[in-house]
Amino acid sequence: MRKGVLEFCILSIIKQGEVYPSDIIEKMKAARLNILEGTLYPLLTRLKNAEFLTYRWVESSSGPPRKYFSLTEKGAAFYKELADTWNELANAVNQLTQNTTSNHESSINLNQQ
Amino acid sequence: MKKIININLSGRLIPIEDAAYEVLKNYLDSLKRHFANEEGKDEILSDIESRIAELFQDKLKNSHCITEEAVNAVIASMGRPEQLDDDQILEGIPAGTAPNTMARPRKRLYRDPDDCILGGVCGGIGAYFNVDPIVFRLIFALLFFGAGTGLLLYIILWIAMPKAITAAEKLEMRGERVDLNNIKNAVKEEMNTVKSKIENVGQDMRNFSQGRGRDLARELGDFVRDLLEGLGRILVFIFKGFFYFLAAVILFAVVVAGIAIAASAAVVLPLKDLLLAGFWQNFLFWPAIIFLIGIPITACLVFLIRRLTRMNRSNRYVNQILISLWILGLVSAICLAVSVGKDFKIAYRQETTSLLQQPSKGKLLIKKAESNIELGAVPLFDDVLSVSEDTATINNVRLDIERSNSDSFSIQILKSAKGQTVSKAKELVETIEYRYIQDDSVLYLPSSFSIPRNSKFRDQKVLVRIRVPAGRKIEIDPSIARHFRWKKDWSIDWDYDNNDWEGGVNYEMTDHGLYRTDPPTNRTELQAPEQPAAPPAPAPRTRKHLHHVHREKNDTDSYGTESESSVGSEGLSLLFESLFALIKSAL
Numbered sequence: 001m002r003k004g005v006l007e008f009c010i011l012s013i014i015k016q017g018e019v020y021p022s023d024i025i026e027k028m029k030a031a032r033l034n035i036l037e038g039t040l041y042p043l044l045t046r047l048k049n050a051e052f053l054t055y056r057w058v059e060s061s062s063g064p065p066r067k068y069f070s071l072t073e074k075g076a077a078f079y080k081e082l083a084d085t086w087n088e089l090a091n092a093v094n095q096l097t098q099n100t101t102s103n104h105e106s107s108i109n110l111n112q113q
Numbered sequence: 114m115k116k117i118i119n120i121n122l123s124g125r126l127i128p129i130e131d132a133a134y135e136v137l138k139n140y141l142d143s144l145k146r147h148f149a150n151e152e153g154k155d156e157i158l159s160d161i162e163s164r165i166a167e168l169f170q171d172k173l174k175n176s177h178c179i180t181e182e183a184v185n186a187v188i189a190s191m192g193r194p195e196q197l198d199d200d201q202i203l204e205g206i207p208a209g210t211a212p213n214t215m216a217r218p219r220k221r222l223y224r225d226p227d228d229c230i231l232g233g234v235c236g237g238i239g240a241y242f243n244v245d246p247i248v249f250r251l252i253f254a255l256l257f258f259g260a261g262t263g264l265l266l267y268i269i270l271w272i273a274m275p276k277a278i279t280a281a282e283k284l285e286m287r288g289e290r291v292d293l294n295n296i297k298n299a300v301k302e303e304m305n306t307v308k309s310k311i312e313n314v315g316q317d318m319r320n321f322s323q324g325r326g327r328d329l330a331r332e333l334g335d336f337v338r339d340l341l342e343g344l345g346r347i348l349v350f351i352f353k354g355f356f357y358f359l360a361a362v363i364l365f366a367v368v369v370a371g372i373a374i375a376a377s378a379a380v381v382l383p384l385k386d387l388l389l390a391g392f393w394q395n396f397l398f399w400p401a402i403i404f405l406i407g408i409p410i411t412a413c414l415v416f417l418i419r420r421l422t423r424m425n426r427s428n429r430y431v432n433q434i435l436i437s438l439w440i441l442g443l444v445s446a447i448c449l450a451v452s453v454g455k456d457f458k459i460a461y462r463q464e465t466t467s468l469l470q471q472p473s474k475g476k477l478l479i480k481k482a483e484s485n486i487e488l489g490a491v492p493l494f495d496d497v498l499s500v501s502e503d504t505a506t507i508n509n510v511r512l513d514i515e516r517s518n519s520d521s522f523s524i525q526i527l528k529s530a531k532g533q534t535v536s537k538a539k540e541l542v543e544t545i546e547y548r549y550i551q552d553d554s555v556l557y558l559p560s561s562f563s564i565p566r567n568s569k570f571r572d573q574k575v576l577v578r579i580r581v582p583a584g585r586k587i588e589i590d591p592s593i594a595r596h597f598r599w600k601k602d603w604s605i606d607w608d609y610d611n612n613d614w615e616g617g618v619n620y621e622m623t624d625h626g627l628y629r630t631d632p633p634t635n636r637t638e639l640q641a642p643e644q645p646a647a648p649p650a651p652a653p654r655t656r657k658h659l660h661h662v663h664r665e666k667n668d669t670d671s672y673g674t675e676s677e678s679s680v681g682s683e684g685l686s687l688l689f690e691s692l693f694a695l696i697k698s699a700l
Contacts, residue, residue, distance in 0.1 A: 021164065036192030041160040045153045064124045
């Protein structure tokens with residue numbers, strides 16, 4: 001579950017354009033979603049092995065070439081699936097949490113009366 | 114002062130402090146172990162390495178080399194292997210803080226080599242329960258005096274508990290979390306104890322030399338203490354030596370037994386063909402033998418090798434597999450025993466009576482015929498069974514002598530065998546080949562009979578019953594007395610009993626049984642020489658024996674079912690007998 005969420009996040013970052021792993025970390029940090037870099041690399045490799053991602057080497061000004069990742073067609077389909085699931089889940093969670101709060105409030109109201 | 118070395122990390126030149134390099138190397142090694150089972154681990158590792166190199170390069174913009182601190186900062190942002198488990202991926206662990214959510218450290222039972230008197234068992238138990246090991250030592254010591262159970266238990270525990278060798282294992286033993294820091298601490302602690310020990314020794318020596326002239330009493334006390342310590346060490350040494358000696362003896366025995374078993378395969382195979390009939394029995398035979406005998410031998414060997422090489426890593430799966438295979442072997446053996454036992458269920462007996470040529474002097478001499486066992490035949494079961502290429506010879510012939518109703522000598526041959534059904538037993542009986550030769554007054558009896566090689570051994574027996582008319586004499590050659598199993602009672606039991614008659618002595622048949630006409634050598638139970646003309650009442654045993662014989666005399670062709678209870682046990686005892694014979698021939 002959580003793993004799916006992390007993958008979803010990473011895929012959505014990559015979907016916005018070719019990125020380099022450090023960029024992913026930066027973007028996630030910017031969104032206050034801290035992950036350990038050590039978890040990112042295995043995940044990227046797994047996604048790449050599942051043919052959701054592809055990469056190319058890009059020369060960098062400061063040292064050896066870097067891997068820039070981009071989404072494959074298969075990856076885009078997978079992303080869509082994940083997005084649907086996420087939306088469903090988010091809706092469900094929202095609905096449930098809102099309902100309980102309103103129930104809670106009404107019961108408090110009843111008590112006050 | 115710090116040493117700085119240059120390393121090549123993912124194609125970049127990084128100057129790094131020696132100590133920092135050690136930390137980095139440990140970290141990368143731990144990652145390597147963590148991802149060992151991951152597909153594409155090399156790629157992951159090289160990605161991580163190049164990322165670390167990149168971070169270092171950023172760092173190097175402000176400083177001239179990578180310090181331990183910098184390495185730790187990088188490790189914190191990358192995450193330690195134990196933080197990289199899938200469950201903790203999105204725990205939101207902020208980089209740089211030590212995780213407090215780690216699962217409680219797993220405790221394991223190890224033998225403690227640092228706190229040991231014999232094998233460190235008590236020390237390990239003490240560490241496990243966080244109790245002073247002396248408590249367990251006392252318990253074991255007390256149990257030792259309780260019929261030695263303590264010793265046995267200790268040996269078993271010694272076998273079962275692995276020794277904590279590495280720092281990680283020692284931490285597991287004490288129940289601390291295993292990570293690099295703790296390992297380092299443990300090593301440091303160890304170094305410190307060693308250091309302090311050395312310092313203590315130095316102190317002691319200084320004290321000793323200083324106090325030499327001053328304090329004689331203390332010196333004496335030290336001397337006594339040293340003496341006691343020395344004695345204790347010798348005792349421990351003797352104990353250890355004893356255990357290793359025991360291990361060596363077991364190893365030697367196992368190796369010898371293994372060689373012997375391999376060598377005795379030639380003996381086992383003919384036996385197998387003789388004993389086992391049908392597909393299932395042959396099918397069950399190999400797992401039964403290999404697993405039932407092979408597994409304990411393998412286990413012994415594995416244990417000894419582990420002990421001797423001091424490699425105590427026992428693989429749980431291997432043990433489980435070994436145990437299940439052994440149980441499989443046991444089940445096969447039981448099935449086999451039951452199946453073979455069934456083949457011994459029904460006994461069938463065939464009797465043929467024929468007249469003997471009447472000896473001219475009125476006395477019959479019974480001699481053993483030349484052995485019909487072929488040269489090169491493999492003897493089994495104390496020579497009871499000999500197997501050659503085309504026949505199996507069974508040395509299971511008994512001789513019985515009784516009074517003839519007519520006035521002529523006659524011979525009755527009873528062949529018997531067992532089988533699952535009457536017809537099967539009968540088939541086996543018909544394959545028994547037993548031939549005697551008579552030369553006037555001498556009757557030559559072979560001491561064994563043969564069955565075809567492809568036949569099965571199903572308790573085939575032959576009883577030769579010589580009927581002697583009253584007033585005639587008979588002599589049994591000592592060769593027969595030695596080689597035949599003399600029979601006491603055919604129908605009740607088949608035990609060895611040659612007390613009734615002696616070889617090389619003349620006997621005369623009377624109306625009441627056999628009486629020796631020669632003076633007895635040392636037995637006085639027969640009074641015939643004193644009153645040869647009018648024989649007195651026979652000894653009770655002889656009469657009883659005759660009674661049985663007469664009762665069965667008229668049978669010509671009979672069979673019977675043995676009682677149910679003896680069926681399985683007979684098969685089992687047969688199996689055990691063959692095992693014993695195997696071990697005997699092996700040793």
